[in-house]
Amino acid sequence: MSVAAPNWRERASVIRPDGRAWIDGRPVNAASGATFEDCSAIDGRAITAVAAGDAADVDVAVAAARRAFESGDWSRAPLRERKRVLRRFAELVAQQRDELALLETLDVGKPIRESLAVDVPGAARCIEWFAETVDKQYGEIAPTDPGSIALITREPLGVVGAVVPWNYPLIISAWKIAPALAAGNSVVLKPAEQSPLTALVLARLATEAGLPDGVLNVVPGFGPTAGAALGRHLDVDKIAFTGSGEVGRHFLAYAGESNMKSVSLECGGKSPQVIFADAPDLDAAAACVALGIFYNQGETCNAGSRLLVDHRIADDFTAAVAREGEALQLGDPLDPTTAVGALVDRDQFERVSRYVQLGITEGAHVVSGGARVREDLGGYYFAPTVLAGATNAMRVAREEIFGPVLVSIPFSDEAEAVALANDSEFGLAAGVWTADLRRAHRVAAALRVGTVWVNTFDASDVTTPFGGMKRSGFGRDRSVHALEEYSQLKTTWLDLH
Ligand code: NAD
Numbered sequence: 101m102s103v104a105a106p107n108w109r110e111r112a113s114v115i116r117p118d119g120r121a122w123i124d125g126r127p128v129n130a131a132s133g134a135t136f137e138d139c140s141a142i143d144g145r146a147i148t149a150v151a152a153g154d155a156a157d158v159d160v161a162v163a164a165a166r167r168a169f170e171s172g173d174w175s176r177a178p179l180r181e182r183k184r185v186l187r188r189f190a191e192l193v194a195q196q197r198d199e200l201a202l203l204e205t206l207d208v209g210k211p212i213r214e215s216l217a218v219d220v221p222g223a224a225r226c227i228e229w230f231a232e233t234v235d236k237q238y239g240e241i242a243p244t245d246p247g248s249i250a251l252i253t254r255e256p257l258g259v260v261g262a263v264v265p266w267n268y269p270l271i272i273s274a275w276k277i278a279p280a281l282a283a284g285n286s287v288v289l290k291p292a293e294q295s296p297l298t299a300l301v302l303a304r305l306a307t308e309a310g311l312p313d314g315v316l317n318v319v320p321g322f323g324p325t326a327g328a329a330l331g332r333h334l335d336v337d338k339i340a341f342t343g344s345g346e347v348g349r350h351f352l353a354y355a356g357e358s359n360m361k362s363v364s365l366e367c368g369g370k371s372p373q374v375i376f377a378d379a380p381d382l383d384a385a386a387a388c389v390a391l392g393i394f395y396n397q398g399e400t401c402n403a404g405s406r407l408l409v410d411h412r413i414a415d416d417f418t419a420a421v422a423r424e425g426e427a428l429q430l431g432d433p434l435d436p437t438t439a440v441g442a443l444v445d446r447d448q449f450e451r452v453s454r455y456v457q458l459g460i461t462e463g464a465h466v467v468s469g470g471a472r473v474r475e476d477l478g479g480y481y482f483a484p485t486v487l488a489g490a491t492n493a494m495r496v497a498r499e500e501i502f503g504p505v506l507v508s509i510p511f512s513d514e515a516e517a518v519a520l521a522n523d524s525e526f527g528l529a530a531g532v533w534t535a536d537l538r539r540a541h542r543v544a545a546a547l548r549v550g551t552v553w554v555n556t557f558d559a560s561d562v563t564t565p566f567g568g569m570k571r572s573g574f575g576r577d578r579s580v581h582a583l584e585e586y587s588q589l590k591t592t593w594l595d596l597h
Contacts, residue, residue, distance in 0.1 A: 119150035125313025143478030153321035168314030186231030209442030256284035256329025364575025369528030390424035398504035425484030447581030449480035527569030
């Protein structure tokens with residue numbers, strides 16, 4: 101018996117998400133009673149009213165998180181119990197795939213097929229993977245002289261504030277809350293105002309899975325109110341932030357002005373794709389470069405947005421990437437065949453348009469795209485865009501556009517390619533395309549970025565650390581190294597005499 105494919109439009113028209121904050125194990129209105137309208141990126145229509153949390157709500161959430169932490173119900177729970185609850189949480193996320201995927205697509209405008217295939221399973225796998233680390237972490241014994249024994253153990257930090265952006269709300273939330281909870285912390289999560297819905301469902305599912313009340317709280321609201329209150333809170337031990345560099349700097353200042361809480365930052369990039377003429381398969385490379393920038397409408401922190409290409413093949417290769425971009429099906433994100441959806445909102449559309457105009461003024465020319473399309477859909481849809489004739493000095497090559505815009509720049513030899521790739525204030529990721537193994541290693545070692553992909557792009561797994569160098573931030577999400585971000589070392593010295 102075949103099951104009919106879901107009609108996502110129909111489901112979208114009847115879904116009524118709960119926009120209340122989640123504090124101390126239950127849904128609550130903002131203390132002020134204020135709400136804001138959460139609108140869909142797809143067509144701008146209002147989805148639901150969401151609690152506009154502010155400093156008062158952050159206070160209540162942090163107090164609940166602290167109480168839960170001090171009670172030991174989670175922070176000192178038997179490790180097998182912690183693992184069991186987190187595994188159950190992961191199962192519930194996977195089971196709730198359709199609801200989560202639909203809300204993610206409505207909020208962000210990303211294609212439903214990606215929400216179903218990537219965002220929800222990615223979040224579930226991340227939680228499951230960190231659940232499995234809970235009872236597999238060992239302490240150390242230091243090599244001190246005989247007559248003493250010094251234990252080095254890891255302890256949770258206490259209350260972690262997680263502040264996340266709108267481009268991958270589920271995945272980035274999972275990257276923060278899964279290791280934080282696995283390490284025994286309590287968490288207050290502040291989702292972006294554009295995309296609060298899936299974070300609220302996550303909190304509900306965690307409670308259903310048996311997470312004690314107060315261990316995971318979600319306070320939706322705006323950056324300068326709820327976000328700043330969390331950053332400045334005297335009883336928050338750590339802020340884990342993903343978002344723009346501008347706001348990342350605020351969090352460093354908040355920490356300095358308050359309790360010197362620890363901070364980790366993931367702050368975007370301008371990732372180079374370095375294409376050598378000897379790349380094993382230039383057609384496959386062009387297709388991968390196109391996805392590397394146009395996936396998620398280019399709203400990806402590690403998007404490969406600077407194409408650095410050997411001058412001998414630059415025109416042909418750039419044209420091939422442009423063709424690949426044009427071939428991606430752009431349209432209604434709720435259509436399961438759509439590959440490129442809507443930009444998140446009008447602000448983002450205006451930002452992308454401004455940059456395309458700026459590129460033209462600076463002397464680049466448009467090879468493909470460059471304009472808004474499908475106005476009939478009601479949202480902001482932007483054609484996959486390739487700019488050529490650019491130099492690395494142009495603002496379109498230096499600043500993060502955060503939209504479907506690729507800037508193509510030729511290079512003459514390996515040394516120039518490396519110099520151009522590193523000539524950026526960012527250092528999140530890079531792609532290197534070559535069949536020469538020695539060159540691949542040489543160039544990868546020379547690039548100041550957190551991740552280098554060779555003959556592929558954006559391959560990722562929870563087992564590998566992710567994060568940036570330079571102004572892309574510091575600290576790492578994913579892998580066992582993420583646990584270090586959510587725990588602190590203790591030395592216990594015993595005299596044996
Ligand atoms: P943003 O910095 O504007 O907002 C991120 C979060 O910070 C949101 O929750 C927002 O409400 C909050 N915020 C905003 N102003 C604040 C303030 N004054 N005080 C406290 N909190 C505040 O970023 P965005 O527009 O949501 O996302 C886009 C940016 O995120 C891009 O620059 C992108 O590169 C970056 N990003 C980075 C990564 C990464 O892993 N490095 C991943 C995704 C997105």
